[in-house]
Amino acid sequence: MDGMTHRRGVPRTPPTRRRRIPARNQPVGTVGGDGPAELVVGEVTVRFAGLTALDAVSFTVAPGSVHALIGPNGAGKSTCFNVLSGVYRATSGSVRFGGAELTSLRPHQVAALGVARTFQNIALSPHLTVRDNLMLGRHRLTRAGFVSAGLRLPSARREAVRHGARVAEIAEFAGVGDALSIPVGLLPYGVQKRVELARALCMEPRLLLLDEPVAGMNGGERREMADLIESVRESLGISILLVEHDMGMVMRIADAVTVLDFGRRIADGPPEEVQRDPEVIRAYLGDFGGPSGERGEA
Amino acid sequence: MSEPTPTAATPTRDTPRPLRAALCIAVLAGAVAVPFYLEGFWLQAGLFAMSAAIGAIGINLLTGATGQLSLGHAFFLAVGAYSYVFLSSDLGLPTPLAAVAAVIVAGMSGGLFSPIAGRLKGAYLGIATLALIFVGQHILFNAEPVTGGFNGRPVPPMELFGFVFADTPELVVLNVPFGSLERLWFLGIALLAGAAVFARGVLRGRPGLAMNTIRDHEIAAGVMGVPVARYRAGVFVLSSMYGGLAGVLVALVFQQVVPDYFGMLLSLDYLAMIVIGGLGSVAGAVVGAAFVSLLPQLLTRYSDALPLVAEPGSGGVSPAETARILYGAAVVAVVLFLPGGLAGLATRLGRVRLKELRWAKSAPAPASRR
Amino acid sequence: MAVFLELLVNGISVGAVYALIALGFVVIFKATEVVNFTHASLLLAGGYVIARLHPLIGFWAALAAGIAAAALVGALVEFLILRRAHVGSRGVLAIVTIGVDILLTTELTRQIGTEVLALGDPWGDRVLRLGPVTVAETRVVALAVAAALIVAFLLAFKFTGWGVAMRATAEDAETAALMGVRLGRVSLSAWAVAGALAAVAAMFLCVFPTPGLDRGTTAAAMKAFPAAILGGLDSTTGALAGGLIVGVTETLMSGYQSELAFLGRGIGDAAPFLVMIVILLLRPSGLFGTKEPARV
Amino acid sequence: MSGEAGPGTSGPEIDGPETAAPRTGNPRTADPKSGGLEIRGLEVRYGPVRALRGVHLAVPRGAVAAVLGANGAGKTTLLRAVSGTLRFHRGAITSGTVAFGGLRIDGVAAAAVVRRGVVQVPEGRRVFARMTVAENLRAGALGVPGRRAAAARERVLELFPVLAERAHQRAGLLSGGEQQMLAIGRALMAGPSLLLLDEPTLGLAPLMAARIADTVRQINAQGTSVLLVEQNAAMALALAERAYVLEVGEVALSGPAADLAASDEVRRRYLGVGMPETDRPVGTDLGPGHEGHERLERHERTRLARWTA
């Protein structure tokens, strides 16, 4: 129903440093309004048996911005992501995205609103090829059910072709275009992380949640990934919420930073400020900046 | 659970289309010719195999592709078979209608189980489905008005557009007498082909991807927009419908449904089939089904000809026992020596391409450790 | 009332035997996360050896031999087959054990042929009278043994390195190896232990109230499945609880079948599975089972 | 800087696959009986896939060596080859030798390697999710007598206090970083004499990463030699005496860590330091730089080749 629009998009550009991905109008009929919306996290609290992983955390992700969520290990960043994407239920508090309240929704309902995420530990299907993993990203945008897929109805076939094209486009954009037909399990860790990002992009999200996208990558690859994320923001103009321990990267691409510690928000604001915040330094960066800090300076 | 062939859900772009088409046609032609040459015994064996194949495809969707172990498949065959009988003889539905309805009933019974199917995982689900067998058999034995109890009920022959799938009226084609088996043969072929094509479509289409992802990483599947619980239930229903269809076919072949056929052993056979054939793929299910259901019959038939197999009653290893032993051995051997099953072997022999060479089977352990 | 008590006690006594069988499943599952369908044939193997040997070397020696033999068979199954099956999924391994079970059972039933073999146990058909209630001595012993073994394993799993190693291996063999766990030994020992347990269970399964060992004996192993599951596949306590629940349900249901005729007679065999379903609906991983930690 | 050092150690030297193990310039690797880790001409295949080729590498007793490399370069494979866990990935050493303390350990079962005192922290945490934190630590100490284990436990818990708090939580529920700490702690329980670390700081907060760095220094000071695979090249090079750069399964660069840290190519590619051609620091001889560029090209090509059919 939608492919026409993006097949008419900008001709596929070769994978270069500054990649561009043709923006794609929201398909008619998919849930959730269009364009990026504001994400408002309000007083979210999450408790597990005996410990409070998130303690009345609030922050706001402005539309079209890159917002970083940082903090020591076990501060509650991933938990926060899990709440946003409906994997965990918040004990209390609210998460509003566009018009919708997310805390009451199941994961697939959240996804339907255009919220995509990557995982801290890679969560791809190792036996499936990259293409198939990406096609799964199209799930919410496609309709073919058991019957139409089973009977191979023309609608289903057309859908597959259209979205296949778009998937190839995105794969190219994410720099995994050459790997499309390889089982993901055989790819090196770093490439798998790209595939995860690509899969999230395949959801044509309005909000993108990235949990440690450059963990396990070396400097060069980190920079490529950073570029990739920036060009995503540029070419799609979507909001990105980012968890990352690589301060260099955060400083480079984040418009705003929220810092968690022991589930509480200890700082919130533009990167430079936050980086200077003594509380943050004590709890997270360490006064000397630490090895990754070094990378930050460069 | 599963060790699927990596191309679980990818269209094989390997064998060129025309070639595959030719292959299909050749197979079909062969299938059509069979009843003119083989005697009843073979046709019947073939029909059992076809029904098994249909059921196996169904359970492969569930166990192979979605990773939900089920030991209760026999129950759905029973539901299919008995519903067909009940609907056609007691409610007087026209037999084709009754058959369709029976499949739907089987699906619904699967749906009734889906609260459990949706909640339980792995071994727990597997053994929970055992309940279907035992409770199901209890019902079959006791609900006599419907099921006819221990001795079951006669099965009214299928009648399509005035054409009856039975020995009467006499029918001779190319001076080959066409009895019920000969006629059913074609029905069986049609049903199997249909079932296989449909399943392939599902596996390679959007649902197939969702199913595989639920198997590999349930949470991720949800986050990517797959309504996990609904899908699991859906697959369970679909596979029980396949079971139902297999049941209807087997009933038509038996001409009498009896409860003790739909027992534990049948369910285990189905699992063996998909492992021997190759998990997650339609071809695998079919090959496995053929193997498991034909082997014992071959051995019994040729017991006198075979060495090591003793004449029945003469002591020593009897054909039936040999069949069991070979069957058990096959399951073990396949898992030990042919990961991907017989079908996997076929495909591996079929296409030796650089890709396969470089990217050998099976992902690194950490990934598949789930 | 007296009837109820009688049935209850009988139920518990049968349950003890089921618990012993279930314990075998649990040990394997804890150590390898495989649902072990071979257990039925291990039972048969142990029982068979005891039955054949007791006339020659006396019951206790025969019992020892049976335990050893079953342990050996278990170990061989692990060593020759499961160890060599490189499959990522436990489900497939479970299916492999089905194959092995078919192999062993076929051969053993062929050996047993058409006989009903007595085990020559010292308890014979003596019964204990507790007021109005009578219960077979064999079963009292069974209950004691089951309880003892289950406590023993509970402790073993929790507190010995062997237990930790086993569970580690079950979860992630490679990493366990990196901890210096000798994978081979661990799963080998698990299977051997399961075999031994099977022999003990078989002994109690084939003595009075039941006539003796014969080809039908394996059927009882089926009953241990609901027992193991509803207790929680990875919980030794669960095995005991499950066994008793199954035993009692079954006995009460068949004892009162005339009163419960509307459920259809012979409900005794289906009932345990119904109970199992209900329990699983409430607790998807059994009464005492640990549930998968789900987190991303 | 290139001037005063002998030819052996000058600049980042290139150990081509054909040339034998590290030159004898460095006294600490001179004697093979040094009791350290000695890898010679190692080739590893995963079925048809060749992941390592002609790798020479040495970790003298009491030393820290770092291995850098892009994703898929073969770092993890290298560690697997040492710890004997290749077989778990349908991989095998097809030629070359791995020796520790003068004894061959290639082809030795993982458990046996551990008993020789070689312990690996696997890539990607791999904690026992269903076991509690405490049990995970016990698993780490399986090969160790109770008393020593207790002592080791003390050390680990003071190193990572959070593990003490979470002692009875299921490891699978820990946060990523907490799991990483547990993985490292678990390895330390065994009191190894050679510690193989595969990306130990992966997913750790800067502070914690620094803590890990200190830990490595500490245990190294106590005589444990360390083979460190680390994406955080800055940290790795800061810790190690000697470093190796893997590219597409081959050692492309190796030499004293300091020199590598100084090489512009390494800085660009592994430290992620952007440096336009123009303002390359004067005095750096263009040799390796050029090589570097070629290597870079070659690397890019083969790397793509690696994951295209």
Added chain:
Amino acid sequence: ASGKATGGGGGAGAAAGGDGVKTGPGVTATTITVSALTDLTGPYASFGKSQTQAQQLYFDQVNAGGGVCGRRYELVVRDHGYDTQKAVAAYTEVAPKSAAIAQFIGSPMITALKQRIDGDKLLTIPMAWATTLLGSRAIQVTGTTYDVDMINAVEFLTKEKGIKSGDRIGHLYFEGDYGESSLNGSKYAAGKLGLQIVEQKIKATDQDMSAQVAAFKAAGVKAVLVSVGPRQTASLVGVSLAKGMDVPFVGSNSAYAPQLLATPAGPALLKDFYYVSAGTPVSAKNPAMQRLVADYQAKYPGETLDSGVPTGWSAAMIVDEAMRKACEAKDLTREGVLNAHRSQSTFGGDLGTPMNFTFFDKPASRSSYVLKPDKAALGGAVVFREAEVSELAKDYPVPVG
């Protein structure tokens, strides 16, 4: 088009042989093929084995004596291991090439094939005695049906074991038509004699009868009828005595097997257990039986002699008789064989109670022996009371089908 095209498949194309004898499927100029669909690997293996061997013995002897109608018998044995699918498959295989089926074990299998057997007009001797097998012209149930046995059993209890009107008697029976036929019988008799039946239904897989005994004991039964397998019988009798429920037990003919005497339950069985059967026990002193026993032991030394031997033998004899009569009528087509068979009104007698084959909606005999386990005796049982038809059994309306 094929070998099949020449009418080989299924159809009963009657052709006159050289000797002017009309032949049908399974009959050539030189051989008559007879099939046995038996269970050599399933629950009834012991029974099936001795039957098959007895029949082999019988046909060998006939062949040795020159065969019938100038033709030799050929026995085709197929083992279905009590598995319906295998049984149906085996039938489909052997039916087209058989003149009769001298042995077919397993009533569910036979019921599953009843229609086809009727359609094929293939004389079949089932080795099961449920009333559901009556009512088919091609199927010849031998001797009494289970219900008749039970009626005789109940009457025996009242006559000799002091059971009187108003008493309760337990009936332990298998799920399935063996059990249910028997139950019909006992209920009928009980109704007539003013007794009350306490039912306990079990599955073939049940091992431990404690619960059932408890129930019987609670109901205060004065005797117990047993229509289950040997193992359950052993458990029942053993447990009852151990629990001090000292009452007589009477079983159907499938409830007892000599192997049981070796088990701990042996003594209990010897104490007060009986079973009823239309078949003469192998220990019987009549010459025919003694000759059979002698021959059998000669051919199969060391094989257990159970009731299967005479049963199989006489089944073979029935088929043989039918063939001879059909031969006299020069018609060995299936129709001819059936007619010949159905023309006999008094058959046998020395290996079992005399039978009447002219009708097929009633059991061929209504008189049954009462037998008692005996360690010393061949086949582990001796006649306790000679065969007789009980008053009740005489005019008992047998439910058919």
